[in-house]
Amino acid sequence: MSDEAKAAPALPPPAVMSRSVVALGVVALICTLALPQVSNAYVTEVATTALLYVVLCLGLNIVVGYAGLLDLGYAAFFAVGAYTTGILTAEFGFNFWLTIPVAMVAACIAGIIIGTPTLRLRSDYLAIVTLGFGEIVRIIARNLDITGGASGLVGIERPVLFGFRLFQVQHFYYAFLVLALITIFVCLSVERSRIGRAWLYVRYDEDAAAGIGINRVSVKLQAYMMGAVIASVAGCLYAAKMTAISPESFTFAQSLIILLGVVLGGMGRIPGVILGAVLVALLPEVLRGAGTYRPLVTAVALLAIMLFRPSGLWPDKRV
Amino acid sequence: MTFDLVVQQLANGLIVGSFYALIALGYSMVFGVIKLLNFAHGDIYMTGAFVGLVVFSAVGVWLGNGWLAVVCALLASMLVVGLLGVIIERFAYRPVRNAPRLSILITALGASMVLNGGALALTGGRHFAFNTDLGYSGIDISAVHITYTQMILVASALILMGGMQTFISRTMYGKAMRAVSIDMGASRLMGIDVDRVIALTFFMGSALAAGGGVMAGAYYGSVHFFMGFIMGLKAFTAAVIGGIGSVPGAMLGGLLLGLLESFGSSLPFVGSEWRDVFVFGALILFLVFKPTGILGRSVVERV
Numbered sequence: 255m256s257d258e259a260k261a262a263p264a265l266p267p268p269a270v271m272s273r274s275v276v277a278l279g280v281v282a283l284i285c286t287l288a289l290p291q292v293s294n295a296y297v298t299e300v301a302t303t304a305l306l307y308v309v310l311c312l313g314l315n316i317v318v319g320y321a322g323l324l325d326l327g328y329a330a331f332f333a334v335g336a337y338t339t340g341i342l343t344a345e346f347g348f349n350f351w352l353t354i355p356v357a358m359v360a361a362c363i364a365g366i367i368i369g370t371p372t373l374r375l376r377s378d379y380l381a382i383v384t385l386g387f388g389e390i391v392r393i394i395a396r397n398l399d400i401t402g403g404a405s406g407l408v409g410i411e412r413p414v415l416f417g418f419r420l421f422q423v424q425h426f427y428y429a430f431l432v433l434a435l436i437t438i439f440v441c442l443s444v445e446r447s448r449i450g451r452a453w454l455y456v457r458y459d460e461d462a463a464a465g466i467g468i469n470r471v472s473v474k475l476q477a478y479m480m481g482a483v484i485a486s487v488a489g490c491l492y493a494a495k496m497t498a499i500s501p502e503s504f505t506f507a508q509s510l511i512i513l514l515g516v517v518l519g520g521m522g523r524i525p526g527v528i529l530g531a532v533l534v535a536l537l538p539e540v541l542r543g544a545g546t547y548r549p550l551v552t553a554v555a556l557l558a559i560m561l562f563r564p565s566g567l568w569p570d571k572r573v
Numbered sequence: 574m575t576f577d578l579v580v581q582q583l584a585n586g587l588i589v590g591s592f593y594a595l596i597a598l599g600y601s602m603v604f605g606v607i608k609l610l611n612f613a614h615g616d617i618y619m620t621g622a623f624v625g626l627v628v629f630s631a632v633g634v635w636l637g638n639g640w641l642a643v644v645c646a647l648l649a650s651m652l653v654v655g656l657l658g659v660i661i662e663r664f665a666y667r668p669v670r671n672a673p674r675l676s677i678l679i680t681a682l683g684a685s686m687v688l689n690g691g692a693l694a695l696t697g698g699r700h701f702a703f704n705t706d707l708g709y710s711g712i713d714i715s716a717v718h719i720t721y722t723q724m725i726l727v728a729s730a731l732i733l734m735g736g737m738q739t740f741i742s743r744t745m746y747g748k749a750m751r752a753v754s755i756d757m758g759a760s761r762l763m764g765i766d767v768d769r770v771i772a773l774t775f776f777m778g779s780a781l782a783a784g785g786g787v788m789a790g791a792y793y794g795s796v797h798f799f800m801g802f803i804m805g806l807k808a809f810t811a812a813v814i815g816g817i818g819s820v821p822g823a824m825l826g827g828l829l830l831g832l833l834e835s836f837g838s839s840l841p842f843v844g845s846e847w848r849d850v851f852v853f854g855a856l857i858l859f860l861v862f863k864p865t866g867i868l869g870r871s872v873v874e875r876v
Binding site: 318322323324326368371372374375377378379381382383385386387389390393394396397506510513517521546547548549550551552553554556557560561564 | 610612665668669672673674675676678679680682683684686687689690691693694697698802803806809810813846847849850852853854856857860861864
């Protein structure tokens, strides 16, 4: 189908951000820095979750928003990171910081194994293969001894930074804030880089992109691996914060929540994705009393966005 | 492996495989016509099982819980869920049919989640018993007992699929379906009512999935809101193995996957908890080495 070609191609964002966006960013940064000082532990906890989702959604946004690939097993890479940290610190006594590069390598390898065969095919296949992959990772985590089986791993070591042990909610809030800022910085730079433009091109017209010499498969694989690495780092920090992880934290539902965050705010746009991530982090708090209706509400939100506002809640004005 | 085990696994594989084949067929038909991976298909199967259970319980008052009630449930569920498929197509898929592929996929995912979440909200996540009384008489092959029920289930699945194949290859509407799957624009120019053909495809695919759902519910004796998730994945795997878009391929793929799964999980070093890993492993291997499947045409399509 050549329908993709009909959609108006979005130009890459201009190099200089408008003054209002910068001002908004500064205000938001000051507020987030001050938050744990002026609020209670509950608010800080929810805000930490929101920052975790900001990282995960930005990572998935590289795959879905930039390269236009649907990944339905994103939580699997999150699990790869969390389990790498969990196993290495709890079973082998590794230092927390050393587990991060190991997790990044592990996520890269997993990304190559899944991505290489499927990215040559239609993008639809990736969706279903990643769905299967997400399940495989969960089943493996449930059934191996080293991952602690269905009950998971406990006693994951808390990270120590320059002799200071991170253990309070506020500590992890700031740790996730730093990770979120790094992720935003990476996304901003990659968005305007050569590879960022290649992603955009491949997304709008694969044939034309191939025609000017872009290696479609390799470009897509890079997006997929970059997303995988970001999720795995988030997983490392998550494991350190929780000190206990179980396979049930990495279900298909988790992957869907992250995808909803990306779609809700506006695929491919950093401010929109951040907004979406914060919204999905608040969702369980808002829907506390909804019980079994919660998945339905999530589902209706996703469908409604796709049908009535496909460019998200905070779309790009120029498109 | 003893002879008994082989016969037993062959029987199990054929039964499970015929369910897979029924679901895979609907997947393949929809994919063939509008090139959409209908994520909601597994949930349509689940909905079919629930509608079947409701009808079964309702008519059970007069008809008991034997074959007559099961057949009533099967036909009613196929009709109701077939219409549900048409409704989903009309209100969720048609508005985005010309949107970028990513939007279509996410919409399909949303439709799937709405069905799944709706079933969870309505049932509270409980397992419901599908108490049939179909008898245990059957034939014995060596030490393996195969009930008539099992044989009838496989036979009905084959009859449904055969009927579908005949419909597609022999009738006017089947011809229209094939035309739309080859070139939608040209079909429209030839005066084919494309929207109607697509609606019909959804009706038939969903009805088949519902049929599979009622049969599986009656066979396993239980229905659950999450039963469609893994089934959808496996049906997709079956469709890929057979060659997606091909009707005989879906049947072949379904039966093969059923056999693969039952023999695979009886191997000494793979327990049944690894069964699903085995299936996805097969899917990935097929995508690497034979993405067109056994009977499929080229799927490496430039978007």
